Amino acid sequence: MTVMVQPKALTNYKVRDFRMLIDGAWVETDGGKTLERVAPGHGVVVSRYQAGTRRDAERAIAAARRAFDDGHWPRMTGAERSNILLKAADLIAARAEELAHLDAVEAGKPISQVRGEIAGSVDIWRYAAALARDLHGESYNTLGEGTLGVVLREAIGVVSIITPWNFPFLIVGQKLPFALAAGCTTVVKPSELTSGSTLVLGEILTEAGVPAGVANIVTGTGPEVGAPLTTHPDVDMVSFTGSTGVGRLTMANAAQTLKKVSLELGGKNPQIVFPDANLDEFIDAAVFGGYFNAGECCNAGSRLILHRDVAEEATARIAELSKLVKVGDPLDPSTQVGAIITPQHLQKIAGYVLGAASGGARLAYGGDTVDFGLGQYMAPTILSQVTPEMAVAREEVFGPVLSVLTFETTEEAIQIANSIDYGLSAGVWSRDFDTCLTVGRRMRAGTVWMNTFMDGSPELPFGGYKQSGLGRELGRHAVEDYTETKTLNMHIGARTNWWMPR
Numbered sequence: 001m002t003v004m005v006q007p008k009a010l011t012n013y014k015v016r017d018f019r020m021l022i023d024g025a026w027v028e029t030d031g032g033k034t035l036e037r038v039a040p041g042h043g044v045v046v047s048r049y050q051a052g053t054r055r056d057a058e059r060a061i062a063a064a065r066r067a068f069d070d071g072h073w074p075r076m077t078g079a080e081r082s083n084i085l086l087k088a089a090d091l092i093a094a095r096a097e098e099l100a101h102l103d104a105v106e107a108g109k110p111i112s113q114v115r116g117e118i119a120g121s122v123d124i125w126r127y128a129a130a131l132a133r134d135l136h137g138e139s140y141n142t143l144g145e146g147t148l149g150v151v152l153r154e155a156i157g158v159v160s161i162i163t164p165w166n167f168p169f170l171i172v173g174q175k176l177p178f179a180l181a182a183g184c185t186t187v188v189k190p191s192e193l194t195s196g197s198t199l200v201l202g203e204i205l206t207e208a209g210v211p212a213g214v215a216n217i218v219t220g221t222g223p224e225v226g227a228p229l230t231t232h233p234d235v236d237m238v239s240f241t242g243s244t245g246v247g248r249l250t251m252a253n254a255a256q257t258l259k260k261v262s263l264e265l266g267g268k269n270p271q272i273v274f275p276d277a278n279l280d281e282f283i284d285a286a287v288f289g290g291y292f293n294a295g296e297c298c299n300a301g302s303r304l305i306l307h308r309d310v311a312e313e314a315t316a317r318i319a320e321l322s323k324l325v326k327v328g329d330p331l332d333p334s335t336q337v338g339a340i341i342t343p344q345h346l347q348k349i350a351g352y353v354l355g356a357a358s359g360g361a362r363l364a365y366g367g368d369t370v371d372f373g374l375g376q377y378m379a380p381t382i383l384s385q386v387t388p389e390m391a392v393a394r395e396e397v398f399g400p401v402l403s404v405l406t407f408e409t410t411e412e413a414i415q416i417a418n419s420i421d422y423g424l425s426a427g428v429w430s431r432d433f434d435t436c437l438t439v440g441r442r443m444r445a446g447t448v449w450m451n452t453f454m455d456g457s458p459e460l461p462f463g464g465y466k467q468s469g470l471g472r473e474l475g476r477h478a479v480e481d482y483t484e485t486k487t488l489n490m491h492i493g494a495r496t497n498w499w500m501p502r
Contacts (some may be wrong), residue, residue: 002379005328005335010042010105017048018195020056020219023063029056033106035192035219040108041330041339043374047106049195052220057187057228060216064158064185065234067213074155074183076234078133083289085129085177088208093122094201102196103168104330108339108375109293111331121173124474127458128177130478135182146495150488155183156260157236159482160229162250164242165191165341166296166398171264172198174462174473176237180215182482187216187235187499189226191497193341195219222246233257237482241298244396244422244467251470253445262471264463264480266396267424270303270417271453272407272439275310277429278451285316285427285453286402291325291380292454294337294402295349298468299425301453303393304404305413311406318402319365322380327370337400339375346376349399356383356392356403364404369408394420412436418444423465427453446472 017034019026033051038044050056055255068074073081092099100114107115127495140149159179163171168190179186190198192402201215228237230253237260240250247265254261271289273282289301306314330338340346353367366381384404386393393403417426426445428436433450440448446464449455456462461475471481 003326005326005332007329010044018199018262020050022060023219035334039105041375047196047495050221054171056218057225058185061232061234062219063213064187068185073214082129082132088120089125091204099197106194106196110335110338112333117170120235121170124173125177128181132181137233146492148490152486153483156484158453159186159237160186160235161188163190165193168194169197169462171241178478179482181479184482185214192221259407263469265469267298268422269301269425270305271301271412271427272305274430275307276431286318287321290402291337291400296398308406315404322365325380343376352392352397373498388416414442421467424468
């Protein structure tokens with residue numbers, strides 16, 4: 001039986017009204033409309049955003065263009081930009097509880113989890129600040145006595161940053177500080193479901209000293225605001241995190257003007273478990289990897305590929321541990337699985353579970369929606385006897401649902417893991433590190449964890465193979481993604497004439 005934490009009603013909750021940040025000013029949309037956010041965990045309106053229009057997006061792009069072409073930000077020293085980013089990190093830390101509360105009520109995320117995300121974001125901002133001082137080009141003095149080559153790294157220009165609802169503050173932190181560190185100017189479009197913490201970030205950046213027009217924030221829907229951010233000729237690069245379907249559309253839109261594109265998209269991430277694995281540690285990692293953020297996570301370890309010798313035991317133990325996972329009120333510090341983002345998404349998750357059960361999978365645990373009388377919730381769920389061709393084994397469910405598949409040989413495990421369209425991350429469990437390295441090197445995934453799952457740090461690049469995206473975030477090269485290279489080929493001394501008089 002799932003442990004349930006009854007949500008407390010948000011009585012007398014003061015709805016927070018937000019405006020947009022364009023060219024250093026907090027403005028209302030020229031369309032005159034607003035969007036209301038109903039808290040998925042409590043069923044009441046908690047935030048009200050401006051319903052931005054195409055015209056608002058164009059105003060923000062124009063501001064960013066002016067700030068880049070004529071402003072001081074791209075021409076600052078790396079140290080100057082670094083100091084401002086460090087101040088922003090300190091201000092984020094000072095407002096951490098406010099930010100965590102916003103993400104908890106708007107996204108239905110457990111408050112304890114979001115506090116960790118905000119702390120991790122502070123670390124990322126500080127790391128990006130360090131890279132602002134370390135960005136450099138190359139020089140070549142080996143081209144002969146008459147030639148010196150210098151390769152510069154220059155900010156790419158205006159960057160559109162489009163972020164999703166599942167990690168509202170953390171994901172903007174994986175993009176924006178690196179773009180700013182490089183000297184770019186930006187227009188940020190957060191999800192229309194979870195814009196609050198990003199708008200607070202706008203207040204923080206202004207206080208930290210980011211000049212007007214450098215970091216603009218426009219709220220609204222994809223068709224109204226997102227589309228012009230991907231097509232406008234004054235945008236030089238698009239950095240997008242979201243579904244693979246919208247990622248394809250973003251790439252097609254950007255192709256009209258040949259913009260640079262960075263895409264962090266979906267995942268259907270496998271964990272391969274060999275008979276000699278430490279099952280105690282794997283069981284905990286399986287539950288964490290499947291239910292963290294209610295499974296609404298591109299990195300979720302939702303495919304458990306278990307050797308037949310341990311499959312039955314591991315599945316039973318995962319089911320037993322799942323019974324202890326606390327589901328419910330996002331604002332209760334003991335909650336581990338919060339609310340599902342929208343009623344429609346809850347129906348989609350439940351549909352995957354029903355479809356798998358109808359197709360021959362066995363419900364080893366859970367499978368039910370949880371009715372607290374307010375908000376929408378899903379119990380942790382495990383499906384066993386799943387086969388590789390089932391939709392639940394191939395498509396991104398984006399909910400707290402684990403699918404158990406089995407294998408006999410290493411080749412079979414690798415084939416199952418690599419057989420789908422995604423390649424974001426993966427896990428390998430074995431006490432034999434030769435096995436871990438052999439399998440890890442053959443996995444078509446951007447990150448492979450060995451005897452752990454969903455660990456990370458700002459120093460390590462993150463991104464996917466195949467339809468999980470293009471490019472990488474984080475890591476010391478993240479800031480370079482927001483630059484162009486320019487070659488300066490300098491001739492020294494007299495030049496040999498092509499036309500030699502006779």
